[in-house]
């Protein structure tokens with residue numbers, strides 16, 4: 758490693774120093790307590806989009822939110838990364854609330870609906886096209902393209918809530934009586950506000966009902 762590399766991006770290190778000092782000023786024990794253990798109550802599964810910063814949106818500090826983010830907040834049954842985060846959250850941290858949070862104006866959703874190729878990401882976005890296909894009848898009644906895409910953002914959250922509920926991780930947790938609630942939310946980039954999509958499930962029965970309604 759070249760020594761001068763250490764001088765790169767100095768403004769970020771400057772920001773970091775100020776941030777840590779600010780937190781220490783209001784709570785001197787903050788970092789030493791947090792270094793000992795984390796006890797977050799929530800798992801956030803959201804989009805990687807830089808405009809949707811998980812902790813800030815819900816006003817939570819380091820240690821309060823376990824986070825997994827990927828393009829278009831997808832929960833794919835063969836995605837080891839996402840599954841391992843979920844497993845650690847549920848089995849080890851005993852997190853009670855799993856929040857799947859999409860956002861309006863999601864570039865992943867938009868790209869999934871375009872006809873031109875985008876390369877590797879098209880394999881990932883294929884899942885969104887499947888959601889679109891299953892909801893084609895409803896979506897085609899919406900004439901405005903951005904409104905149609907926004908509705909698809911909501912339907913995508915619904916599918917991911919169902920996917921979380923169907924993982925062996927959550928199924929096993931419910932079977933052994935461990936409280937695990939899955940929430941479906943959407944964030945609006947235009948006003949910074951979250952909306953609960955009313956698809957909260959906490960048991961296999963509720964999952965079954967949600968899947969039937971769909």
Ligand code: CO
Nearest residue numbers: 804806863864
């Ligand atoms: Co997005």
